[in-house]
Amino acid sequence: MKSVELISKKLAGEKFEHKAKGEFFIEKAIAKELTGHEDRWLAKRISAELLGFNYIAEGVDKSHDGRDHWGRLDFRQRGYERPVYDSIENLCNYLKVDHIKFQELSRWKKETDFFVFALIDGPFQTLSSLLDYNQFLMDIMLKPDLMKKGVETITKEIINIIIAAVANGADGIILGEDIAYTKGLIVSPKIIREVFLPRIQEIAASIDKPIVFHSDGNLTDILPDLAKTGVSGIHSIEENSNMDLKKVREIVGDNICLLGGFDLKNFYEYDGDGLVNKVRDMVALGQDCEPYIFGTSAGIIDDNLPLEKIKLVYQTAGN
Numbered sequence: 001m002k003s004v005e006l007i008s009k010k011l012a013g014e015k016f017e018h019k020a021k022g023e024f025f026i027e028k029a030i031a032k033e034l035t036g037h038e039d040r041w042l043a044k045r046i047s048a049e050l051l052g053f054n055y056i057a058e059g060v061d062k063s064h065d066g067r068d069h070w071g072r073l074d075f076r077q078r079g080y081e082r083p084v085y086d087s088i089e090n091l092c093n094y095l096k097v098d099h100i101k102f103q104e105l106s107r108w109k110k111e112t113d114f115f116v117f118a119l120i121d122g123p124f125q126t127l128s129s130l131l132d133y134n135q136f137l138m139d140i141m142l143k144p145d146l147m148k149k150g151v152e153t154i155t156k157e158i159i160n161i162i163i164a165a166v167a168n169g170a171d172g173i174i175l176g177e178d179i180a181y182t183k184g185l186i187v188s189p190k191i192i193r194e195v196f197l198p199r200i201q202e203i204a205a206s207i208d209k210p211i212v213f214h215s216d217g218n219l220t221d222i223l224p225d226l227a228k229t230g231v232s233g234i235h236s237i238e239e240n241s242n243m244d245l246k247k248v249r250e251i252v253g254d255n256i257c258l259l260g261g262f263d264l265k266n267f268y269e270y271d272g273d274g275l276v277n278k279v280r281d282m283v284a285l286g287q288d289c290e291p292y293i294f295g296t297s298a299g300i301i302d303d304n305l306p307l308e309k310i311k312l313v314y315q316t317a318g319n
């Protein structure tokens with residue numbers, strides 16, 4: 001079965017024995033080490049093929065100075081350069097979105113057979129990164145009406161970005177929305193339910209493509225509500241955050257596809273047969289919780305992971 005058909009069926013809620021796997025990104029250095037290619041895009045493509053991925057993800061293209069369409073300069077593990085807006089008032093009044101281009105995504109679609117996701121930040125993740133993070137958390141409590149207006153304003157722009165992604169060939173959308181940490185939600189379940197989940201529902205209803213909701217951490221408190229928003233999949237399912245795959249399946253029902261679940265710590269804590277058994281256990285659990293797509297809970301093959309273990313994990317997951 002071709003990858004686009006396989007992932008589409010999984011995201012449509014179909015349950016069958018065909019295994020599927022994928023990650024959002026393969027970082028530059030590990031892709032070069034895997035393939036020996038200097039060309040960044042070619043190294044990533046060949047790496048994804050060697051590892052047997054069925055899907056890949058790509059975000060909005062960055063501008064020449066490295067800034068994204070929101071004006072953020074991303075230092076990856078070190079976060080963003082500085083807040084783009086100094087207050088929620090200024091964000092609501094002067095929000096600006098530039099250069100929405102998906103040339104990289106379009107290339108994946110034209111030159112490969114992968115199911116291609118557009119990776120788009122959701123309202124919580126976007127708003128919290130455009131403002132000072134601590135101020136964002138305070139304003140949720142102190143300026144609820146303004147924050148709600150800000151979320152609605154951001155959501156309209158996100159929908160426009162998604163429409164552009166689909167026009168450039170995206171088969172589906174991964175909505176990056178880190179609303180939780182290991183022990184629970186970053187803000188109260190009530191705020192998530194009343195302010196943010198209605199916007200997720202609005203986004204899901206805006207296009208005829210599957211939406212996968214990504215968040216690290218423990219989402220238990222809002223999983224029943226998230227399941228009602230119209231999303232087709234939920235990604236991360238962090239074992240380290242007590243997000244047991246079987247429990248998540250019981251809460252969200254039979255039709256939402258579950259993605260991820262394999263913790264990055266397994267690459268360091270297990271070797272040889274121990275790692276193989278850990279992968280097989282995850283795959284078997286996933287088959288009991290179909291529809292399921294294997295991958296790491298992080299969604300990233302990062303440069304620090306041991307090369308031979310990367311090969312072993314994805315070879316085992318496909319057998």
